[in-house]
Amino acid sequence: xxxxxxxxxxxxxxxxxxxxxxxxxxxxxxxxxxxxxxxxxxxxxxxxxxxxxxxxxxxxxxxxxxxxxxxxxxxxxxxxxxxxxxxxxxxxxxxxxxxxxxxxxxxxxxxxxxxxxxxxxxxxxxxxxxxxxxxxxxxxxxxxxxxxxxxxxxxxxx
Numbered sequence: 001x002x003x004x005x006x007x008x009x010x011x012x013x014x015x016x017x018x019x020x021x022x023x024x025x026x027x028x029x030x031x032x033x034x035x036x037x038x039x040x041x042x043x044x045x046x047x048x049x050x051x052x053x054x055x056x057x058x059x060x061x062x063x064x065x066x067x068x069x070x071x072x073x074x075x076x077x078x079x080x081x082x083x084x085x086x087x088x089x090x091x092x093x094x095x096x097x098x099x100x101x102x103x104x105x106x107x108x109x110x111x112x113x114x115x116x117x118x119x120x121x122x123x124x125x126x127x128x129x130x131x132x133x134x135x136x137x138x139x140x141x142x143x144x145x146x147x148x149x150x151x152x153x154x155x156x157x158x
Contacts, residue, residue, distance in 0.1 A: 022047060023044040023047075023051075023069065023074060023089060023094065024044055024045050024046070024047075025043065025044065025111060025112070026041060026042070026043045026111070026112035027041065027042045027043065027044070027094065027109040027110065027111055027112055028041060028109060028110055028111075028112050028113075029041065029042045029055070029094070029107065029108065029109035030107070030108050030109070031098045031105045031106070031107050032105055032106040032107075033105055040055055040056065041055065041056050041112065042054065042055045042056075042109060043055075043056075044074070044076075046067075046069075047069045048068065048069060048070070049067075049068045050067075051064075051067035051068050051069040051074060051076065052064055052067055052076075053067050053074070053076035053085060057156075058147070058154050058155075058156055059154070062078065062080070062081075064076040064077055064078055064085075065077050065078060065079040065080065066079075072088055072089045072090070073086075073087070073088050073089075074086070074087050074088075074089070074094070074096075081100060082100060082101055083098065083099060083100035083101070084098075084099050085097075085098050085099075085107060086098075086099070086107075087107055087109070092110070092111065093108060093109065093110050094107070094108065094109040094110075095107070095108050096108075115151075117151070118151045122150065122151045124148065125146050125148060125153060126146050126147055126148035126153070127145075127146060128143060128144070128145050128146075129143070129144040129145075129146065130142075130143055130144075131143070131144055131157075142157055143157070144156070144157050
């Protein structure tokens with residue numbers, strides 16, 4: 001009897017972490033395009049059929065139009081981009097794919113960890129920067145706009 005009870009309790013302990021894992025919070029994510037990982041931040045809240053996901057475009061929050069979470073899997077739709085994110089939570093990371101306009105891109109995310117505070121002077125990089133290019137498409141330069149708040153910076157390449 002003790003053996004059966006021990007086995008049953010052990011089984012329950014193994015099953016509980018999977019059911020209790022949540023994706024709420026901020027994540028450091030990448031989508032791989034042409035073998036190049038593109039980093040960005042994502043955030044999730046809620047669960048079940050009320051899962052919400054969003055990523056950031058500078059200060060703008062791009063919120064999912066629908067989402068669901070069940071059994072360690074998530075699906076978040078971004079109808080405004082004709083796209084969806086499908087991922088599974090395993091080993092504390094989200095792994096899956098981002099689908100947009102019929103194309104599939106590998107997706108991976110780990111929970112955000114705030115970097116340590118800088119110990120020295122933080123260089124000021126805020127402003128509008130021109131980056132010369134020699135692209136085959138005829139572009140002569142890209143413009144990079146950077147906004148900065150202390151050690152945090154936010155940028156957009158145009």
